[in-house]
Amino acid sequence: MKKKILLTSLIVLTIVLIPVILISFAFGISPQYDNSFYGGMAIKYDRLKNTSGRKVVVIGGSSLAFGLRSDLLEEELDMPVVNFGLYANLGTKYMLDIAKDFIGKDDIVIVAPEQNSQALSLYFNAEAVWYSVDGKYEILKKIDRDNYADMLGKFLTFTSSKYGYWQNNNKPDPEGVYNAKSFNKFGDIIYERPYNSMKDGFDNSTPISFDKSLINNEFIDYLNSYANAVAKSGAKTFYAFSPMNVKALSGDSNQDKILEYYDYLRDKLNITVIGNPLTHLLDSDWFYDSNFHLNDAGSVYYTALLAQEIKAELNMFTPIKINTPTKPQTPSNVGVSGSVSADLEEAAKIFNLSGVDIVSSDGEVVFKGEWTIDGLTEYGKTLKEIVIPDTLAGLPVTTIANDAFANNSTITKLTLGKNIAVVGENVFNGCSALEGVYVMSLDPGSFHVSSNILQGADNCYIYVPKEAYTAYKFDYFWTFVDTARALRTY
Helix, strand or coil: CHHHHHHHHHHHHHHHHHHHHHHHHHHHCCCCCCCEHHHHHHHHHHHHHCCCCCCEEEEECHHHHHHCCHHHHHHHHCCCEEEEECCCCCCHHHHHHHHHHHCCCCCEEEEECCCCCCCCCCCCCHHHHHHHHCCCHHHHHHCCHHHHHHHHHCHHHHHHHHHHHHHHCCCCCCCHHHEHHHECCCCCECCCCCCCCCHHHCCCCCCECCCHHHCCHHHHHHHHHHHHHHHCCCCEEEECCCCEEHHHECCCCCHHHHHHHHHHHHHHCCCEECCCHHHHEECHHHECCCCCCECHHHHHHHHHHHHHHHHHHCCCCCCCCCCCCCCCCCCCCCCCCCCCEECHHHHCCCEEEEEEEEECCCCCEEEEEEEEEEEECCCHHHCCEEECCCEECCEEEEEECCCCCCCCCCCCEEEECCCCCEECCCCCCCCCCCCEEEECCCCHHHCCCCCCCCCCCCCCEEEECHHHHHHHHCCCCHHHCCHHHHEEEC
C-alpha cells in the first residue's frame, strides 16, 4: 500500500513539475530569437507603446517593413508614424490585435496587407508568434483569446526549440537584411538594398492575383468590426494597398478584373479604401527580393505615393515634399558558382532544355546564356535519381520550369545544382515516389521557394546542408514552407 501511495505521489508530482519546468525554460532562459527577423517585433511594439498623442499607425506585413520611410511620412503628415508591419507569416490579424489597445483619440490607422490569400485572411501562425514574443512576453496579453488554443498547442515546440539553441549556444543570427539589426527605431528596414536582386525581376513562386475569392468574408467582417472598435476610441481606419510588382501579375489579372476587385473591396468594407490598386502596381526596378519588398529608392517612391493618398483623405492640400527618386538600374548578369558541370550531349539525353541570352537595357549581351530544365526526356523519366548540374557546357543551369517533373512516378531523389534560381509551380505535383529533394546551396536565399513546393509529393522531404539548417529554418521565404514537416538535413 505504501509503495502504491508513493508511486501515485511521484506520478502526480511529475505531472505538476513538467509544466513548471517547461515554463521555466520558455520564460527563464535568455531570448534566442531576438536577432532573427522576428526580433523586429519588439522594436515595433515598443515604438507603438511609447508613442503618445495623435499618430499614424500603418499595419500590415513585410511590405511595410521594406516599403515605408516613416521619417519622410512624418514630415508630410506632421505627426508621429508607427510602422507596424513585420511578416505575413505571423498573420495580419495578429498585428491588428496587438496594436488595438494602443490606438487612441484622433489616431489614423492604415491597414495595408499584401495582396495574397494568407495576408487577406484570419491566418494565425502560433509557432511564428511565439518566436516574435521571445523576450517581450507582455505582448501575449494582447493576443486574441480565439488564438489561445493555437498558442498552447505550439508552446512545447517553441520551448524545446528555444532550449536547444540555448543549450548549444547557437541562437539564430541570420546574415544580411533578415536580421533584427536591419530595423531602425521606426521599425523600417534600413539595410542597404540598391536594386532588384531577383532573377528576371520578379518571384514567379508568388504570383499576384485580384480574384475576389482571395479575400475571405471572415477577414472582411473582422476588419469592419476592428474599425468600429477603434472608432469608439476616436480613431479612424483606412484600407490601403501594398506595393506590388507589376511583373508578377497573374495571367488573368487584366485592368478590368483589377478594377472589379477594387469595387468589390469598397463595397464590402465599411472603411474608406484609399488609393487605387493600379497605381500600386509598380515597375519591377523598384523592388528588391520579393514581389512586395522594395529597394531603397522604391521605399521612397511608395512612401510618397501613400502620403499623397493619406493627405487627400485628411483634406491636407499642401504639395508633397518628398523628392521622387531616380529608378535604379537592375543588373542583368547572372553569376556562376559551383563546379558540378555536365556534358551538354549527355544532359540532353535526360533533360528537355532551353537556353536564353541575357541582354541589358541598351541591347548589349552581358552574359552568354543560361539553361532552363523544361522537363524530362522519355529516358529521363525512367531514372530514379537525378542530379541537376551547376553548369552545362560552362553555362549556368538556373531555372526549373513549371510542371517540369510533374506526374513522374519513378523518381525518388532529385539534387538541385547550386545555380538554380527559379523553381516553377507544380514541379513535383504527382511525384508519388519522390522521397527527397536535395539542395546543395548553403544560402537559403539562392532561390525563392514556393510555400506549396511539395504539393502532390506527400512523401517527400527537402534536405539542406546540416550546417545551414538554422539559416533555412529562419529564412524569410523558407518559413512559409511547413519546415517542421518538410525540412531535413544531410
